[in-house]
Every structure is written in structure tokens, then in C-alpha cells.
Amino acid sequence: MRVFFAIYKELLILIRDKAGLAILFLMPLTMIIIMALIQDGPFRDYQQAEIKVIFLDQDGDECGKAISQGLNQAGIFKITQAEYSKYDLNNIREEVNKGTYKVGVVVPPGTSLMLQTHISRDISRAFGELTNGPSEDIKDSLHAAIQVIYDPALQASFKKSVQLALDKILDGYQASQSIKVISQHLSQYFPNGNQFNIDTRRFIQLDQKTAVPELQGLSLNSVQHNVPAWTIFGIFFIVLPLAGSIIKEREDGSTLRLRTIPGTSLVVMIGKVLAYLLITLAQFVLMMLAGIFLMPHLGLPALEIGGNLSALLLAVVSIGLAATGLGVLLGTVFKTHQQSSTFAAVSIVILAAIGGIWIPVFVMPEILRKMSVISPLGWSMETFNNLFLRGAGVEEILPEISALTGFFGAMLIMAYFYNKFKVRS
Structure with a gap:
């Protein structure tokens, strides 16, 4: 019963703090909307992003037509x-x-x-050697170069996609022309004017699937990244x-008075942790609802959260505990509200940056990828990626859950011993 009243007291204080509630709920919601819209372009597949290309065919023959047709069929130009x-x-x-065209x-x-x-020339030489016959002598200096001009503002990844598309088109066209000439030479060895035809169809196809068949078609996009990312940021x-x-209660003497009542300090701390844990759960529910129902109205894909709700609940509770554990430690260590708020804000931003909240960890430089393993926000992000994108269950997210709950326990232990040492001194 005393724990219930402790929770009620903390929630009542929070409800009265309108500015604090706005930070906890409106800030992550705003960040989700803004960042999802801003990052929608970079997260989209190239199939959805058109590269404007101006094409000049001075050749006017088969090669120019093949390049034009191949670029049109690529789907990204x-x-x-x-x-x-x-x-x-x-x-x-x-x-x-001028930027009118990108390429x-x-x-x-x-x-x-x-x-x-x-x-x-090359094929005639080959057949000439085989038949001991003459081969046509053609100068090796003949050459041509397809001119590709890029907008200086075009990203390197798009330049690479243009290069790969043109390489594929030219390789395919050159192979088809080679086969045509070989077929003509071979036809000379068949009686009655029969043509020797080589089938140029592609017999090996690509069968592309996700590692989890049930999640076919689901991939990382601006919503799948930003909604869980900024939810974690808001929770922390x-x-x-x-x-x-904690600091306010210590300054107004509440903490000292509570120590005179046996068992009350522990009850108050448990109530404080549970009350703030409930706030983190409310934050999570609001952000998930925004991702599922609000994002489609903004022209973005809806958030997919998977079907394992028990694993999701366990993950959110673990993340909430990690955040509250850090809050307890900072409230115990720092003497003033200004000190704690400054350190907390800066440290959370740094941990968010290296933990993949702003951009996914896999696109970061190697040194930051290595540093991401120390960030509890990074563990949280990996947990949500496993649940939302990989269809993971409780067993698969146990390493991250263990790390988060262990972080919570470590924070409380450090706060306890620091407080005990401070009281004795």
C-alpha cells in the first residue's frame, strides 16, 4: 500500500509539471514527425527516387538505342x-x-x-586461326567512350548506381553483338543455308527474399528507423x-525526514522508479500509435511493430528501467538541478549519436560503430530492430534485455554506495 501511495505522489507531481510533460511527450513526437519527413528521401529505395538524366544519342544506331532502352528499363532514371x-x-x-539534370x-x-x-575483327581472327584462313587486319586504335557528366551536387551513391547501370547495359549489348557475329560464322559450316542460332535468354534468375519470409517486403525506412529511435530518445x-x-527532495529536507522512518526510503525509491516507468510506457504507446496511424496521413509508410507483443512489452520495460536507473544515479550524485540537467542532456545526446538514434549504426564510420556497443540507447535500438524488422522473439532479444536490466541494476548499486559513502562522510 505504501508503494502505491508513493507512485501516486510521484505521478501527481509530474502531472502538475505541464512543461515537464510537454518535454516528455511532445518533444519525441515532434522529433519523430520532423525526422521521418526529413529522412524519407535518403531512406527510400533508388527505385522510388528518380535521377533526372538528359540523353544525347549522336550515334543514331543500335548501341545508342540499346543504352536509351536500358536506362528507361532500369526504373531509377x-x-x-x-x-x-x-x-x-x-x-x-x-x-x-545548372542542376537542371543530375546526369x-x-x-x-x-x-x-x-x-x-x-x-x-576479333571473332574473324579466332575463326581464321581455327581454319588456318586469313583474318582481317583492323587497326587496334579504334575506340569510343560514352560521355557521362554528373551534377557536382549528386551524391556518390547515385553516381555509382548510374555507373553500374551503364556497365550492365554495355556488357549486355556487347555480349549480344558478339553472339550474333559468332552465329553468322558458325552458320557457314552448316549445309543447305541453315542458320546457327544461339539462345541468348538468361537461364539463371535471381530469387530475392528476406531472411524471414513472413517479413517479405518490409525493410528499413524513415518511419521504421525514426519512430523507435526517437521513442527511445524520449524515454531516456x-x-x-x-x-x-531526487535533488529537490534532498534540498527541501524530505529525504532527511524519510530516513528517520524505517523502510520508508526504500518504498519511496521503488515508488519513484515505478511511477517514472509508467510514464515511459505511456510515451511508448503514444509514439507507436503515431507511427501506425499518423505517419500514413503525412505520406509516409505506417510503422510495422511485428506480432510478438510479449517480447515488445519486455523490451519497453527494460528500456524504461535503464532510463530510470540512470536518472536515480544522476539525482544521487549531483548536488543541484542545473548540474544534473546539463550533464543528463549532453550525455543522452552523445549516447544517442553513437547509439544509432540519428542515423543507423551500419552507415557510421568504423570508430563510431565500435563505440555504439557502450550506449544503452544503442542496445535499445538494436532490440527494436530485432523485433520490428527481423521478427525476433524473447529468446533473440535476451542479450539486449540482459544488458539493459544489468545497466539498471548497476546504476542503482552505484547510487546506493555513493549515497552510503556520502552519508558516512
Whole structure:
């Protein structure tokens, strides 16, 4: 019963602190909305992000047509065909430099002829050697280069996607032309004018699936990252009012009076931890509802939380305990509210940065990836990724749950011994 009244007392104090409640609930909700909208572009697949390309075909033959068709079929390019009579390489460069187009592709004159000449020479030589017959002597100096011009502001990842697409198109076109010439040579060895045809269809296909078939189609996007990330950030900001509450009670003499009543100090501390844990659960529910129902109204995908609610509840309780444990330690160690709030705010921001709250850990530099293992916010983020994206259950998240609850226990033990040492001194 005394624990219940202790919880009631803490909740009553929190409810009266309107500014504190706004920080705990509105701040993470606002961050979720803003960051999800800002990061939607970078998180989207390239299939959803169109790269504007201006294409000039000075070749006017099969190679230019094959490149144009391949870029259109790639699905990530928005192609504008430049008229040969109005554009040249300099015009294309000017258009890209102005930012009108992100990429310019120019196929120079004679590209198809050059390729066909090289292929015919090489294959003729091969058949000439096989049949001890003459081979056509063609100069090796013939060459052509597809001009690719990039907007200086284009990200390196998009440049790489353009390069890979063009490499694939050119390799495929050159292979098909080689097979065509080989077929023509082989047809000479078949009587009655029969044509020797080689099937160029692709016999090996890609069967792409996620590691968990039930989660097929689900991937990391701005909502799946930012909603759990800023929920964790908001939960850990419970440290500020919790530490402030402990310091305030110590300053007004409440703590000293409670020590005179046997067992009361422990009850008050348990009530304080449970009350703030309830606040973290309320934060989590609000953020998840925003992710599921609000995000689609903003043009973003809805949050997927998986179906293992028991594991999710265990994860949230563990994260809440870790946050409250840190708050208890800071409230015990620091003497003033200003000291605790400054240290708490800075430390949480740093732990959030290295824990993958702002951007996923896997895109960070190696030194930060190694540092992320010390962040309880990083453990929390990994727990949510396992639950939401990998379909994990209780057993799979036990390492992170153990780390979070162990962190909570360590914080309380440190606070207890610090307080005991301070009282004796």
C-alpha cells in the first residue's frame, strides 16, 4: 500500500509539471514527425527516387538505342532525350552544371560501328586461326567512350548506381553483338543455308527474399528507423525530471525526514522508479500509435511493430528501467538541478549519436560503430530492430534485455554506495 501511495505522489507531481510533460511527450513526437519527413528521401529505395538524366544519342544506331532502352528499363532514371540538331556535348554539360539534370549521357558518333568492327575483327581472327584462313587486319586504335557528366551536387551513391547501370547495359549489348557475329560464322559450316542460332535468354534468375519470409517486403525506412529511435530518445529524457525530483527532495529536507522512518526510503525509491516507468510506457504507446496511424496521413509508410507483443512489452520495460536507473544515479550524485540537467542532456545526446538514434549504426564510420556497443540507447535500438524488422522473439532479444536490466541494476548499486559513502562522510 505504501508503494502505491508513493507512485501516486510521484505521478501527481509530474502531472502538475505541464512543461515537464510537454518535454516528455511532445518533444519525441515532434522529433519523430520532423525526422521521418526529413529522412524519407535518403531512406527510400533508388527505385522510388528518380535521377533526372538528359540523353544525347549522336550515334543514331543500335548501341545508342540499346543504352536509351536500358536506362528507361532500369526504373531509377527519368530520361529526357536531347535533339541531336540542337545539343552537343557542351550544351549537355551546361544543362547538368545548372542542376537542371543530375546526369548527362552522350553516345558519340560511330560507337555502334566501332564496336561491330572490333567484334568482327576479333571473332574473324579466332575463326581464321581455327581454319588456318586469313583474318582481317583492323587497326587496334579504334575506340569510343560514352560521355557521362554528373551534377557536382549528386551524391556518390547515385553516381555509382548510374555507373553500374551503364556497365550492365554495355556488357549486355556487347555480349549480344558478339553472339550474333559468332552465329553468322558458325552458320557457314552448316549445309543447305541453315542458320546457327544461339539462345541468348538468361537461364539463371535471381530469387530475392528476406531472411524471414513472413517479413517479405518490409525493410528499413524513415518511419521504421525514426519512430523507435526517437521513442527511445524520449524515454531516456525521463532522466531529467527524475534526477530533478531526487535533488529537490534532498534540498527541501524530505529525504532527511524519510530516513528517520524505517523502510520508508526504500518504498519511496521503488515508488519513484515505478511511477517514472509508467510514464515511459505511456510515451511508448503514444509514439507507436503515431507511427501506425499518423505517419500514413503525412505520406509516409505506417510503422510495422511485428506480432510478438510479449517480447515488445519486455523490451519497453527494460528500456524504461535503464532510463530510470540512470536518472536515480544522476539525482544521487549531483548536488543541484542545473548540474544534473546539463550533464543528463549532453550525455543522452552523445549516447544517442553513437547509439544509432540519428542515423543507423551500419552507415557510421568504423570508430563510431565500435563505440555504439557502450550506449544503452544503442542496445535499445538494436532490440527494436530485432523485433520490428527481423521478427525476433524473447529468446533473440535476451542479450539486449540482459544488458539493459544489468545497466539498471548497476546504476542503482552505484547510487546506493555513493549515497552510503556520502552519508558516512
